[in-house]
Amino acid sequence: MMKQRLNQLPLHTYDTWSSMIANNLFQQSVWKQAKTIGITISVGKEINTRTIIERAWLEGKNVAVPQTKWKSREMRFRLFSDYDQLEKVKFDLYEPKESLTSCIDHEEIDLLIVPGLCFDENGYRLGYGGGFYDRFLANFNSYTISLAFPFQYLRWLPRDKYDLQIHMLITPTKVIKYE
Numbered sequence: 001m002m003k004q005r006l007n008q009l010p011l012h013t014y015d016t017w018s019s020m021i022a023n024n025l026f027q028q029s030v031w032k033q034a035k036t037i038g039i040t041i042s043v044g045k046e047i048n049t050r051t052i053i054e055r056a057w058l059e060g061k062n063v064a065v066p067q068t069k070w071k072s073r074e075m076r077f078r079l080f081s082d083y084d085q086l087e088k089v090k091f092d093l094y095e096p097k098e099s100l101t102s103c104i105d106h107e108e109i110d111l112l113i114v115p116g117l118c119f120d121e122n123g124y125r126l127g128y129g130g131g132f133y134d135r136f137l138a139n140f141n142s143y144t145i146s147l148a149f150p151f152q153y154l155r156w157l158p159r160d161k162y163d164l165q166i167h168m169l170i171t172p173t174k175v176i177k178y179e
């Protein structure tokens with residue numbers, strides 16, 4: 001249902017909301033202080049992360065994107081500085097080219113932008129079902145922020161024992177800190 005709502009989002013609303021969310025993110029002190037951010041390349045009607053990546057580069061931050069290991073459902077983050085250093089893998093997903101990017105340790109990431117389909121009032125998240133982020137977050141101690149359009153913010157989501165909370169949720173009009 002949420003994927004369908006995303007698909008139906010008119011382009012002008014998508015653009016307006018994406019830039020409001022990005023501007024809210026840029027105001028946060030964790031953003032300002034972060035030297036290295038982890039983020040994904042947005043696909044379809046996912047909140048546009050390209051403007052966020054470009055702003056990070058402009059501010060002199062390092063930007064890392066995940067490389068996924070499908071068999072073990074693990075991710076490694078690799079630094080990139082140009083979209084040419086990425087290649088299309090599956091489902092329109094872009095990943096770093098191994099020869100042109102360098103792997104970083106998860107401890108080097110100061111701020112991780114965690115993707116998801118919807119989020120609840122307790123900071124729980126419904127992802128795309130791979131468990132990649134839940135596995136990664138289990139060993140991650142830095143700050144996590146998710147970005148959501150208003151309809152992706154719900155009162156309550158079912159959760160299982162592996163689901164982990166994020167620290168902050170940013171919508172076009174709200175910044176929610178879970179602590």
Ligand SMILES: Nc1ncnc2c1ncn2[C@@H]1O[C@H](COP(=O)(O)OP(=O)(O)OP(=O)(O)O)[C@@H](O)[C@H]1O
Nearest residue numbers: 125126127128129130131132133134135138162163
């Ligand atoms: N830390 C973990 N260790 C082992 N299995 C895990 C872990 N985290 C998640 N899983 C398993 O992975 C599968 C997918 O998890 P889930 O449905 O929560 O995915 P998701 O949260 O939508 O995906 P993602 O985390 O990539 O956004 C589930 O069977 C879940 O139990």
Ligand SMILES: [Mg+2]
Nearest residue numbers: 125127134163
């Ligand atoms: Mg999960």
